[in-house]
Amino acid sequence: MPGSGVWLYAVSSRLVSEAGLAGTTGVDAERLRTVERDGLVAVVGSVDLDEFGEAPLRRKLDHLETLEAIARAHHAVVDAAARLAPVVPIRLATVYRGDDGIADLLAQRHDELTTALERISGRFEWGVKAYAAPASPAEPDAEATSDAGPGTAYLLRRRTQLETLDRARQTAVDSAEHVHARLSEIAVASRRHAPQDAQLTGTPEWMVLNGAYLVDVTRADEFAHAVDSLKAAQPTVRLELTGPWPPYSFTAGEPAEADDAAQEAEART
Known part of the structure; x- marks a missing residue:
């Protein structure tokens, strides 16, 4: 009842x-x-x-x-x-x-x-997301398609475009790996959550890192400074720092599992 x-x-x-x-x-x-x-x-x-x-x-x-x-x-x-x-x-x-x-x-x-x-x-959670702008599709060399028929030319263009996108994404992923590794050196513990869909993030950019970091209160300024330094050192990605949060991502077990909805809703306000 x-x-x-x-x-x-x-x-x-x-x-x-x-x-x-x-x-x-x-x-x-x-x-x-x-x-x-x-x-x-x-x-x-x-x-x-x-x-x-x-x-x-x-x-x-x-x-x-x-x-x-x-x-x-x-x-x-x-x-x-x-x-x-x-x-x-x-x-x-x-x-x-x-x-x-x-x-x-x-x-x-x-x-x-x-x-x-x-x-x-004595620790709080900080979140760092890394985004990369989708690369503009490249066109194949004009000489390579000059003698090709319409079907072959289309396939060449498509292959070149996909290769360009793959290279851009891999470059962004490599940058994100570097960011995560550096921040994990400062944090007591770190976790990588699944990247969020563009519908949730509200941006067409690729999310290549959705990281959570458990940081001692005494190292919070050092952590934030490291994020700022990485922003300058990794121009292929845009970094977004959020927090400090209660440690949603670092309290294992059903009654203490991470609650992404709470953080995301708060972050958008």
């Missing part, structure tokens, strides 16, 4: 005060609160299951604009909590029937969550 559910946002090993979250509301514009168990603290909010139960939530997430709004609100809570204490971000749309379910999760996954929190303490 519909009623009230509990939306789970993040988990910490330190007390995240409700007062510290007072200026932030959740996905249902609800007031945030905490649930504690065995030294872990979950940041949660009560939501209306008529709107955020399994079936209605699935319908909401099928619409891009609604998904973005929910993801943005979810991320805002995670981000606010992360500024108070190290947190494991919880995947979008994790809803329990009541606080007992949250407490059981904290008990059952205590060791996993504690290990994740120890790993990310």
Whole structure:
């Protein structure tokens, strides 16, 4: 039966005060609160299951604009909590029937969550994307097609165009590999996510790197400076730095997997 559910946002090993979250509301514009168990603290909010139960939530997430709004609100809570204490971000749309379910999760996954929190303490995630402009298709040498028939000339043009595009893409990929390797030297850990489709990025450029980097707070300026230096050193790609984020990409396991939707929605605002 519909009623009230509990939306789970993040988990910490330190007390995240409700007062510290007072200026932030959740996905249902609800007031945030905490649930504690065995030294872990979950940041949660009560939501209306008529709107955020399994079936209605699935319908909401099928619409891009609604998904973005929910993801943005979810991320805002995670981000606010992360500024108070190290947190494991919880995947979008994790809803329990009541606080007992949250407490059981904290008990059952205590060791996993504690290990994740120890790993990310004093660190934030930074994102770096590399884009390359598609090359203009080249034309074959006029002399090579002067004696060719229409069909042969077309095939020569097509082959030359494809070769030009392949070379341009490979050059961009090589630049992206260099960027990723350099930034990984500074980061504690790094991950390469799948490149995003142009429909999501809003640009016709090729995305050749979608990297995530876990960086010590004390090396954040060094990391940003390295990105700036790479922008000048790798002119074949355009670099985009985002962050700092809560460590979405570096908290493994189902309740702590990366939530790209939250980051992407926030990044577009």
